[in-house]
Amino acid sequence: MTQLINARLIDGTGTTPVDGATIAIDAFGRITHAGTGPGAMPAPDETVIDLGGRTVAPGFIDCHVHFGLGHVSELLEPPPHWASLATFQTAERLRRTLVAGVTTARDLGGLDAGYREAVTAGLVEGPRLQVAIRMISHTGGHADFTQPSGIDIDALRPQPWTEIADTVGEARIATRRVIRAGADVIKVCATGGVSSPTDQPDDEGLATDEMAAIVDEALRHRGRPVAAHAQGTSGIRNAVLAGVTSIEHGYGIDDETIDLMLEHGTILVPTLTTAATIPEPGSVPDFLYQKKIRWSALAMERVAEAIRRGVPIALGTDSGVTSHGHNLRELAYLVDLGLSPMGAIEAGTRVAARLLGLDTDLGTIEPGKLADLVVCRTDPLHGIASLADPDNILLVMQAGRLVKDRL
Numbered sequence: 130m131t132q133l134i135n136a137r138l139i140d141g142t143g144t145t146p147v148d149g150a151t152i153a154i155d156a157f158g159r160i161t162h163a164g165t166g167p168g169a170m171p172a173p174d175e176t177v178i179d180l181g182g183r184t185v186a187p188g189f190i191d192c193h194v195h196f197g198l199g200h201v202s203e204l205l206e207p208p209p210h211w212a213s214l215a216t217f218q219t220a221e222r223l224r225r226t227l228v229a230g231v232t233t234a235r236d237l238g239g240l241d242a243g244y245r246e247a248v249t250a251g252l253v254e255g256p257r258l259q260v261a262i263r264m265i266s267h268t269g270g271h272a273d274f275t276q277p278s279g280i281d282i283d284a285l286r287p288q289p290w291t292e293i294a295d296t297v298g299e300a301r302i303a304t305r306r307v308i309r310a311g312a313d314v315i316k317v318c319a320t321g322g323v324s325s326p327t328d329q330p331d332d333e334g335l336a337t338d339e340m341a342a343i344v345d346e347a348l349r350h351r352g353r354p355v356a357a358h359a360q361g362t363s364g365i366r367n368a369v370l371a372g373v374t375s376i377e378h379g380y381g382i383d384d385e386t387i388d389l390m391l392e393h394g395t396i397l398v399p400t401l402t403t404a405a406t407i408p409e410p411g412s413v414p415d416f417l418y419q420k421k422i423r424w425s426a427l428a429m430e431r432v433a434e435a436i437r438r439g440v441p442i443a444l445g446t447d448s449g450v451t452s453h454g455h456n457l458r459e460l461a462y463l464v465d466l467g468l469s470p471m472g473a474i475e476a477g478t479r480v481a482a483r484l485l486g487l488d489t490d491l492g493t494i495e496p497g498k499l500a501d502l503v504v505c506r507t508d509p510l511h512g513i514a515s516l517a518d519p520d521n522i523l524l525v526m527q528a529g530r531l532v533k534d535r536l
């Protein structure tokens with residue numbers, strides 16, 4: 130049982146911050162009171178933490194991470210070392226992400242369900258996880274890592290990323306396979322990509338009817354969300370028409386597809402951190418560098434338009450393709466492209482929780498919800514970029530348990 134007192138409360142609902150707030154948390158890690166006015170009198174054994182007027186916000190949710198990846202170049206090469214080492218590297222990335230203020234994360238390819246279970250069991254510290262496990266792609270598509278030589282790099286990995294489907298029937302079977310492996314979310318490749326050597330973001334990926342079969346199969350299994358990797362215009366449109374829950378990246382979205390997203394209620398996860406991070410020339414293969422320059426510029430223009438038109442935005446970084454542990458950089462990028470600072474916080478809390486289907490328990494600081502919280506050194510509404518530095522996240526609480534305390 131804990132009470133946080135003297136807090137400036139940003140509750141994640143988008144309402145004006147409240148000064149002098151108290152947040153009371155019960156023994157089950159649930160919030161019993163949040164706001165001004167007296168909470169219950171603290172019991173003698175209760176921990177009381179005085180925040181000295183600092184801002185408390187909901188724990189952030191990153192909807193697009195690859196914890197199994199340390200650098201984008203690892204996607205293009207066979208792993209040089211052991212599965213055990215890769216596991217410990219992943220554990221370190223999970224911990225680094227948690228202390229940066231991310232209390233829940235969705236891994237969209239490359240992590241098996243055992244990591245989720247390990248976090249739940251308290252064997253490793255990290256964000257509460259949802260996992261896609263493998264990415265469903267057609268032969269030669271974004272998640273087919275078979276090189277032109279015929280060597281399949283994916284087959285050499287301890288944890289494969291690829292689930293191939295080339296017909297409507299195979300798309301259903303692929304969905305059932307990843308669900309059998311424990312997937313919380315289904316990841317589909319609706320277009321080619323920037324990091325894949327043999328395709329382009331403008332190439333279409335799975336066909337609309339194949340993705341529609343996947344959406345249907347996901348619906349028949351507890352309504353799991355379907356996340357579509359989609360960068361070029363026509364593939365984004367195909368995915369929205371197929372009924373996916375979120376468009377990941379969305380760099381080349383056109384005006385008509387923005388209309389369609391608004392009509393369907395599709396959420397955009399623009400992964401601006403990755404779009405904006407241009408690697409040093411020479412640090413990655415030239416094809417990747419050239420694609421990145423072109424698609425980064427397009428993303429800034431078209432995502433800004435989607436934000437202006439009111440497409441719902443959820444926070445996702447594609448960390449793994451970029452560095453881990455600076456996830457809240459994304460907030461400043463979202464503000465650069467037109468969201469208000471409060472809107473960016475909602476994208477990382479309330480909207481993200483809704484996308485993950487976790488909004489009954491997470492996403493806002495309200496009675497009845499789990500106490501996932503961060504305390505900021507600075508005022509995020511006047512300098513949102515400061516949250517990118519993990520040192521400015523003073524305290525992190527996950528389901529009522531303190532996992533970082535630098536107050």
Ligand SMILES: [Zn+2]
Pocket residue numbers: 193194195237447
């Ligand atoms: Zn990704």
